[in-house]
Amino acid sequence: MLLLGEVEQLVLLAVLRLGDEAYAVPLRALIKAEAGVDLSRGTIYATLERLERKGYVTSWFSDPQAVRGGKARRLFRLKPPGVAAVTAAKQGLDRLARGTVAARPARRKA
Amino acid sequence: MRRATLFRAALLVVPAAWREAVARDLAEEAEPGGRGTIWCACQALGVGLRLRRTIGLDALRSDLCGSIRSLARARGFTAAAILTFALGIGVNVAVFSVIDRLMFRPLPYADPERLVHLHTASSVGSAPEATIDVMIGQRIFERARSIQDMAWAQASGFELLVDGFGTAPVKAGAASANLLRVLGIRPAAGRDFTADRERPAGGPSEALLAYDTWTTRFGRSHEVIGRVFDVHVLNRTAQYRIVGILPPGFIVPSSRLAERTDLVMVRHNRLADGDRTRPGHDTVAPVARLRPGVSREQAAAEIATLVAPLRRQFPEYEHERVTVLPLRQGLFFLYAPYLWLVVGAAALVLLVACVNLGTLLLARGRSRAQEAAVRTALGASPGRLVFAATIDAAILCVASSVAALLLCRWASTALMTVVPFEFRGFAVSALDPRLVGLTLAVALASALAAAMGPVRGLRRIDVLSILQRGDQGAGSARLRSGTLLLAAEAALGVVLVAGAAASVHSFLGLALRDPGFVAEDLHSVNLGLPADQTADKSTRVPRLRAIREAFDGMPDVEAAGVITRSPFIEDLPPETFWQHLGRSGREWGVSEDLFEAMGTPVVYGRTFTRAEVDDDALVAILSEGGARSLWPGEPVRNVIGRTIQTKGGNREVVGVVADVRVHPTLPLMPALFLPATAREIEAGWSSATLVALVKMAPGRSPDRALIAARLGETIGRVSVSSEPAVGVLAPWLERPRFQALLFGSFAAIGLLLAAMGIYAVAAFEVARRRHEVGVRMTLGASAGDIRRLLVRGAVLPVAAGAAAGLGLTWWAARFLQSLLFEVDARDPWTFAAVALVLVATAVAASWLPARRAARVDPAAVLRET
Numbered sequence: 001m002l003l004l005g006e007v008e009q010l011v012l013l014a015v016l017r018l019g020d021e022a023y024a025v026p027l028r029a030l031i032k033a034e035a036g037v038d039l040s041r042g043t044i045y046a047t048l049e050r051l052e053r054k055g056y057v058t059s060w061f062s063d064p065q066a067v068r069g070g071k072a073r074r075l076f077r078l079k080p081p082g083v084a085a086v087t088a089a090k091q092g093l094d095r096l097a098r099g100t101v102a103a104r105p106a107r108r109k110a
Numbered sequence: 111m112r113r114a115t116l117f118r119a120a121l122l123v124v125p126a127a128w129r130e131a132v133a134r135d136l137a138e139e140a141e142p143g144g145r146g147t148i149w150c151a152c153q154a155l156g157v158g159l160r161l162r163r164t165i166g167l168d169a170l171r172s173d174l175c176g177s178i179r180s181l182a183r184a185r186g187f188t189a190a191a192i193l194t195f196a197l198g199i200g201v202n203v204a205v206f207s208v209i210d211r212l213m214f215r216p217l218p219y220a221d222p223e224r225l226v227h228l229h230t231a232s233s234v235g236s237a238p239e240a241t242i243d244v245m246i247g248q249r250i251f252e253r254a255r256s257i258q259d260m261a262w263a264q265a266s267g268f269e270l271l272v273d274g275f276g277t278a279p280v281k282a283g284a285a286s287a288n289l290l291r292v293l294g295i296r297p298a299a300g301r302d303f304t305a306d307r308e309r310p311a312g313g314p315s316e317a318l319l320a321y322d323t324w325t326t327r328f329g330r331s332h333e334v335i336g337r338v339f340d341v342h343v344l345n346r347t348a349q350y351r352i353v354g355i356l357p358p359g360f361i362v363p364s365s366r367l368a369e370r371t372d373l374v375m376v377r378h379n380r381l382a383d384g385d386r387t388r389p390g391h392d393t394v395a396p397v398a399r400l401r402p403g404v405s406r407e408q409a410a411a412e413i414a415t416l417v418a419p420l421r422r423q424f425p426e427y428e429h430e431r432v433t434v435l436p437l438r439q440g441l442f443f444l445y446a447p448y449l450w451l452v453v454g455a456a457a458l459v460l461l462v463a464c465v466n467l468g469t470l471l472l473a474r475g476r477s478r479a480q481e482a483a484v485r486t487a488l489g490a491s492p493g494r495l496v497f498a499a500t501i502d503a504a505i506l507c508v509a510s511s512v513a514a515l516l517l518c519r520w521a522s523t524a525l526m527t528v529v530p531f532e533f534r535g536f537a538v539s540a541l542d543p544r545l546v547g548l549t550l551a552v553a554l555a556s557a558l559a560a561a562m563g564p565v566r567g568l569r570r571i572d573v574l575s576i577l578q579r580g581d582q583g584a585g586s587a588r589l590r591s592g593t594l595l596l597a598a599e600a601a602l603g604v605v606l607v608a609g610a611a612a613s614v615h616s617f618l619g620l621a622l623r624d625p626g627f628v629a630e631d632l633h634s635v636n637l638g639l640p641a642d643q644t645a646d647k648s649t650r651v652p653r654l655r656a657i658r659e660a661f662d663g664m665p666d667v668e669a670a671g672v673i674t675r676s677p678f679i680e681d682l683p684p685e686t687f688w689q690h691l692g693r694s695g696r697e698w699g700v701s702e703d704l705f706e707a708m709g710t711p712v713v714y715g716r717t718f719t720r721a722e723v724d725d726d727a728l729v730a731i732l733s734e735g736g737a738r739s740l741w742p743g744e745p746v747r748n749v750i751g752r753t754i755q756t757k758g759g760n761r762e763v764v765g766v767v768a769d770v771r772v773h774p775t776l777p778l779m780p781a782l783f784l785p786a787t788a789r790e791i792e793a794g795w796s797s798a799t800l801v802a803l804v805k806m807a808p809g810r811s812p813d814r815a816l817i818a819a820r821l822g823e824t825i826g827r828v829s830v831s832s833e834p835a836v837g838v839l840a841p842w843l844e845r846p847r848f849q850a851l852l853f854g855s856f857a858a859i860g861l862l863l864a865a866m867g868i869y870a871v872a873a874f875e876v877a878r879r880r881h882e883v884g885v886r887m888t889l890g891a892s893a894g895d896i897r898r899l900l901v902r903g904a905v906l907p908v909a910a911g912a913a914a915g916l917g918l919t920w921w922a923a924r925f926l927q928s929l930l931f932e933v934d935a936r937d938p939w940t941f942a943a944v945a946l947v948l949v950a951t952a953v954a955a956s957w958l959p960a961r962r963a964a965r966v967d968p969a970a971v972l973r974e975t
Contacts, residue, residue, distance in 0.1 A: 024135045041135075041153055042160030045128060049164055065134070074131030 004089045008056075010035055011047045012086040015057060015076050022076045024048070048076060056082030113147035120151040123158030125165060132157055169494065177501045184474070191470050191506045192513060194866055195556070197859050198463020199507075200514035203540055203549055204525055205456040207518065209449055210545065211361070211536040212442055218359050219437070220294025224400045226409065227440020228260075229365070230430050240365040240444060241393035242432055245386035246417055250396075250432070252384050253416050256409040260381050260398045261285065261292040265368035272373070273340040276327060282341075283362050283371040286379035287316075292399050293363065299324075300335040300354030303376045314338045314349035316376045321358040323372040341375075342829075350375060363397045365441050367532035389426040397437065410434040445532075448845070451925055455609060455856050460556065462602045462860045467560040469595045469867040471503060473874040503557035511553040515540050528851055530844045592871040596904070597911030599867050600948050603860045604915025607944045609926055610850075610857035612937070616930040617850035621843055626770040628709030629835040631668075631806045634676055635817065638829035639798040650787045650795060651724050656824040657802060658701060660817055666810035671704030674791055676801045678772050678835065686790065687756050687782050695736065695780040699791035705767055707803045715750040715765035723785040730754055730761040735769045736780035754782075757790035804832075849929060861951055864908075868955035872904045876963040883963050884971030893964035900963055904956035905949060912948040916941050 004012070014030045015022040024044050032038050051057045058079050061072040078086070097103040124132050136150045136157075181188045219225060228250065229240035242250075251260050263285040272280045287303035290296065303316050319334065328334045338351045350373075362371050380394060400409055413432050421427045435443060442449070482495050518525065518540035526534055538545060637657065654672060661670035675698060688695030702718045705711075713734060722729050732740070737749045746766055753760045761784070769778055784791055804812050814830040821828040876883075883896055891899075923935035 024131070025138055040156070040160075042157045045132065045157050046160050046164040049128070049161060050168070053168065061131070071130045071134035071137070073134050074128070 004085055007039065007043060007047050008051060009086060009089050010037060010039070011044065011051065012056065012078060012082055013090075016078055016083070016086065020075065020077065023073050027076075051082065052076075055079060056085055113151075117147050117151045117154065120154040120158070123155055123162070125158070125161050128157075128161055169497075173494075173498050173501050174505075177498070177505055181502065181505060187470065187474055188506070190866060190870075191467055192510045194466050194470070194863050195463050195507055195510035195553075196514045196517070197863065198460045198466075199511050199549065199553060199556070200517055201459045201856065201859060202456045202552065203511075203514050203518045203545065205452055206548070207522075207540050207542070207545055208529055208533050208537045209453065210538060210542075212445070212533065213438075213449055213453075215544070217438055218295070218357065218361060219363075222437060224402070225293070225363075225437040226398050226400060226406055226434050227363070227365070227437050228396050228398060228413070229433055229435075229440060240440060241395045243389055243427070243430070244380050244392050244394050245389055246420060246427070246430065246432065247381045247394050247396055248384050248386055249416055249420060250398075250413055251381040254409070254412055256401055256404040256412045258399045258401045259288060259292045260396050261289040261379065262381060262394045262396045263289050263362050263364050263374070264395060265362040265364040265366050265371050270341050270373075272342070274337070275339065275372075280323075280341075280372045281368060281370055282317075282373040282375055283364065283368065284375050284377045285362070286381070287376050288379065289363075289374075289397070290318075292397055294399070295357055295360075297354035298357045299332060300352070302354060304353075306379055306382065309376075314351040316353045317350040318354050318356050318374045319352050320356050320370070320372050320374070321360065322370070324355050361441075361536075363437060363441060364395055365444055366395070367442075367445070368535060369531045370535045389424050406434055406436065447925070448849075448929055451929065452852060454925070455606065455853060458602055458606055459856050459859055460552070462599055462606070462863050464556045464560050465595050465599045465602070466863040466867040467503065467506065467556070468562065469592055469599070470870050471499075471560060472592050472595065473870040474502075500558065500561040503561040504554060507553035507557040507560070508550065511549045515546060515549060528848055530848050592874065593907040596864075596868060596871055597907040597914070599864045600908040600911030600952070601915035601918060603857075603864045603948055603951075604912050604944055605919050605922060606853070606860040607857040607947055608916075608919045608940060609922075610853040611940050611944060612926060612930055612933050612935050613846075613850045613853040615940075616933045617843070617846040619933065620846050620931050623771070624768075625772060626710055626768045627835070628805075631808055631810070632708065632835040633804045633806055633812050633832050634678060634835060635802040635804055635812050635814075635830060635832040636676070637800050637802060637821070639800065640826040640828070653800075653825050654701060654723070654786055656821060657800065658703075660820040660824070661802065661804060664813070664816065664820075666807040667804055667812070668807060669703060669707040669805040671707040671803050672701040672786055673704055673801050673803060674699035674786055674795065675799075677708075677770055677803075687754075688780065690757075693739065693780070695739070695782065697782045697784065697791075699786040699788050700731075700783050701786050704803060707805045708770070709805070710770060711768050713766045713768055714747045715763070717765055717767075718785055723787060726758075726785050726787045726789060728759050728761045729764045729785065730756070731765040731767060731783040732763055733767055733769050733781035733783075735778050736782055737763075737766050739780040756782075756784070756788075758784075758788055803835075846931065861947070864948070865951050865955040868904050868908065868952050869959065872900065872956040872959040875903055876900060876959045880963070880966065880971055881974075883966055884968040887966070887968040888972065896964040897957075897960040900960035901953060901956045905952045908952035909945075909949055912945045915948075916945060919944075 010031050011027060014027045014034075017030060018026055024041065027048075028039060028041065028044050048057065048059070052059055056079060057076045059074050059076050062075055064070040064072040094103070121129055121133055132154060136153050140146070140150050216222065217225075227240065228247070229242055247260070247262075250257065263283065265283045270280045270282050285303075287306050287309070290302050296302065297318060298321055300318075303318070309316070317339075319328075324330055324334065334352055335354065336351065338349050341348050341350050356374065362368070362374065380392075381396060398409075400406065410432075413434060417427070417430065417432055421430060433440075439446070482499075485495060485498075522537075522540060526537060529537065639653065657672055658670065661667050677696075677698065687697050700718070700723075702720050702723050705717050715731075717731065718727075718729060721727070732749065732754075734746055737746045740754065741749055741752070749763050749766060752763050754763060755761075767783070770781065771778055806812060811834070812832050814832060818828055818830045821830075879900075886896065886899075887893075919941065920936060927935045
C-alpha cells in the first residue's frame with residue numbers, strides 16, 4: 001500500500017465524514033474548521049484528482065441545477081482501498097503517539 | 111457580458127473533466143460572499159493551472175517510466191543508440207573542454223571590453239606571436255590619448271631551473287610591472303609588482319607565482335611569499351623574490367600560447383622608455399586599456415595617424431599596419447581559423463549523430479505506430495503522443511551525454527597527449543559545471559531534432575488501418591523519411607572523410623619531408639662558458655679544441671661537432687653577410703666535423719679541414735639554397751671555387767651542403783657556414799654560449815655531468831643542458847599531427863554512424879518488404895536478385911547524398927586550405943575516393959539484412975499473410 005501524504009489523509013477523512021455530500025466546497029470548509037488547515041482550492045481539486053487516479057475515491061456527477069445551463073456537482077465517495085489506506089494511516093499514527101504527550105486528550109477550556 | 115466571457119475563458123484552463131464541477135463550485139462559493147465574476151475567473155485560473163500541473167507531472171512520470179521500461183526491453187536498440195550518440199556528443203565534449211577558455215569563456219580580467227591587443231604579426235621561434243616593433247609601441251604609448259595605459263606580457267617561452275621549486279623545470283613568462291593594473295585585477299595573495307621607477311636598483315628582481323603552481327608545489331603556504339629564489343639560465347643565475355600569487359584561472363595575455371606558466375617575472379617596460387630613434391629587431395606584444403568612452407575604432411584611427419609618419423620616414427615600416435583587436439580576438443587570432451575549423455568538424459559529427467539517432471528512432475517507430483494507434487483510440491491527445499515520442503530521444507540523449515562526460519573525464523589524460531601543447535593549459539575538466547550544463551542542453555536540443563522524424567510520422571497515423579492491418583500504411587512514409595536521413599548522413603560523412611583525407615595527406619607530407627639532417631639520436635648540447643674568457647679571441651681555438659676533445663672517447667658518442675649557435679632556433683636577427691646583400695639568411699661558425707654529426711650530406715665539394723678551422727682560413731661553405739640565392743640560374747656545382755666577400759675578407763667556397771630545414775612550413779633561408787673561429791663570427795663567442803651537436807648511440811643521451819667535468823678540467827666551470835633534435839621538430843609537427851588525428855577520428859566516427867544508420871534502415875526495409883520478397887521469390891526471383899534489390903535501395907540514397915556532400919565539401923574546402931601543406935583541398939581524385947568509400951560503406955552495411963531477406967521461405971511468408 002502506498003504511503004498517504006498529509007493532505008491526502010485530510011481530504012480522505014473529510015470525504016469520509018461528509019458521506020454522500022462530499023465535494024470540493026464543503027471538503028475545504030470542513031478541513032479548515034476541524035483541522036485548522038486552510039488548503040487552497042487548487043490543492044483540494046488536485047488531491048481529489050490524484051486520489052481518484054490511485055483508486056482510493058470514486059466520483060460521480062449529481063443532477064444538474066434546475067436552470068438553463070445548470071451545472072452538475074462532482075461528488076466523491078471513498079472506495080474500500082481508500083478506507084483501508086486512511087484507517088491504516090490513522091492507526092499507525094495512534095500507535096506511534098502512544099505514551100507521548102501527542103496521545104493525551106486535548107484539555108477543555110474552563 | 112464581458113466578465114462572463116472572462117470567466118468562461120478562464121475556465122478553459124481547467125481540464126475538461128473538471129470544468130463543469132469547478133464552475134458549479136465557484137458559483138456556489140461566490141454568491142454568499144458577494145464575490146464577483148472577476149474573483150471566479152481568478153480562482154478558475156488558479157485551480158486550472160494547479161490541476162494541469164498535477165496531471166502533467168503525473169503523465170510525465172508515467173511516460174518516463176513507460177519509456178524507460180520500453181528502452182530496457184529493447185536492449186540492442188538502446189545500446190546502439192546510446193553508443194552512437196555518445197560518440198557524437200563525446201567528441202564535442204572533448205573539443206569544448208579544450209577550447210572553451212580559449213574562445214568562449216569570459217576572460218578573467220576586469221572590464222574586458224575596454225582591453226585591446228595591438229599587433230602586426232610575426233613568427234618568433236617555433237611559436238607564432240602577434241607583436242609590434244618596440245619603436246612603434248613607444249610612439250603609441252607616449253602619444254595615444256585614447257589609451258589609458260599599456261603593458262606587455264609573454265607566456266612561458268623558456269624553462270628554468272629554480273632552487274627550491276623541486277627538480278621539474280619551471281616554465282616562466284615575463285611581463286611589465288603594470289600588467290595586473292592594466293588588466294584591472296589583483297593578486298590572490300601578497301602584492302603586485304613594484305612600479306619600474308619605484309623599484310630599488312640592485313637586489314632581487316620580482317616575480318608572481320601562478321596559483322596552480324602555488325597549490326601543487328607549495329601547498330598554498332604563505333611562507334613562499336617574500337622568499338628569494340635563485341633562477342638558473344644556462345651559465346647565469348639571477349635572484350627573484352616572489353611578491354604575490356596570481357589569481358586562480360589567470361591567463362597570461364599573450365598571443366604566444368603556452369602549456370602552462372608557473373612564474374611571471376617582471377621585466378622593464380620598454381614601451382615607456384621612449385628611447386628608440388630607429389627601427390630595431392625586437393618586438394613586444396602589448397595589451398592596452400582604452401580610456402572610458404573611447405571606442406576601439408577611435409583608438410585604431412588615432413594609432414594609424416601616429417604611425418603614419420614612421421611609415422613615411424623608415425622603409426622598414428612601409429608595410430606595417432597596426433591592428434587593434436578586442437583582447438580575446440587578439441590573443442587567439444593566430445589560432446582562430448584552426449579552432450573554428452575544429453569546432454565546425456565537431457559540430458558536423460554531432461549532426462551526423464543526431465541524424466543517425468533520428469534514423470534509429472524512425473526504424474523503431476514501427477512498433478510505436480501500433481502503440482500510438484491504440485493510445486489514440488483510447489483517447490490520448492496528439493500532444494501526449496508527441497511528448498511520449500520525444501521522451502525516448504531525450505532519455506537516450508541524456509544517457510549518452512552522461513556516458514560521454516564520464517568517458518572524457520576518465521580518458522582526459524590520454525586525450526591531453528594528442529592535444530597540441532599550446533592548448534593543453536586551457537583545458538578544463540569534463541565535469542566542469544559549465545561544460546556539463548552545456549552538454550545536457552545540447553543533448554536535449556539534439557533529442558528534439560532527432561525526434562522530429564518519428565513525431566512527423568505520428569501526425570499521419572491512420573488508426574483504423576494500423577489496427578486492422580498493422581503499420582504498412584505508415585511504413586512507406588517512414589521509409590521516405592529514413593532515406594532522406596540516410597542521404598543527409600552520407601552528405602555530412604563525405605565532408606568529414608574528405609577533410610580527414612586532406613589532413614592526413616598534409617601531415618604525412620610534413621612528417622616525411624627531409625629536414626636536411628638526421629634527427630634520430632641527435633642531441634643539441636648547450637654550453638654556457640665561463641664569462642671571463644669570452645672577450646679574448648686568442649682563446650677561441652683552445653676552447654674549441656677543448657670542447658671537441660671533451661666528446662672524444664665519451665661512451666655512446668658516435669660523432670660530435672661544434673656550432674656557434676643552435677641551428678634549431680629561428681628567432682634571430684638577419685645575419686651580417688646576408689643583410690649586407692639586402693636579403694634574409696643565416697650564418698654560422700662550425701667545426702670541421704659538424705656536418706658528419708648532423709648527418710647533413712655534403713652535396714658538392716668538401717667540408718672544412720681541421721687546419722682551416724684552427725687558422726681561420728678564408729674558406730666558406732654554402733647551403734644549396736644559399737648557392738642558388740647568390741648565383742641564381744646557375745648549376746649549384748659551379749659555385750665550388752667561387753669567391754664571396756664577407757666582413758673578414760674574400761672567402762673561397764669549398765663546399766655545398768644540403769639545406770637544413772627545421773621548421774617545415776617556414777620559407778627556406780639560405781645559409782653560410784664559416785670556420786668556427788672566423789674573425790667575423792661574434793655570436794656564440796660574445797654571449798659565452800656554444801652548441802655541440804652530438805650523434806649518440808641509439809636510445810642514449812649525452813652524459814651532462816661527464817661533459818661538465820671534462821670541460822671543467824680544461825676551460826673552467828661550464829653549465830651544460832641538452833635537448834634531443836626530435837624534440838625541436840616535434841612542435842612543428844604537433845598541430846598537423848593533431849589535425850590529422852582529429853579529422854581522421856571524426857571521419858571514422860562519421861563512417862561508423864553512417865554504417866549503423868544504413869543497417870537500421872536496411873533492416874527496417876527488409877521487415878517491411880517481407881511479403882513482397884516472398885511474392886518475388888515465388889514468381890522466380892533468385893536470392894541474388896533479392897539481395898541486389900535491397901542493397902540498391904540503401905546505396906542509391908547514399909550515392910545521392912554523397913554527390914550532394916561533394917558539393918558541400920567543395921564549398922567548405924576554402925576554410926581548410928590554409929591549414930594544409932602542399933595539398934589541394936579540392937583534389938578531384940580525393941573526392942572520387944571519398945565518394946567510393948561512402949558507397950562501399952553503404953554496400954557493406956546493407957549486405958547483412960539483404961542476405962537475411964534472401965533466405966526467407968516464400969511459402970512460409972505467403973502463408974503468414
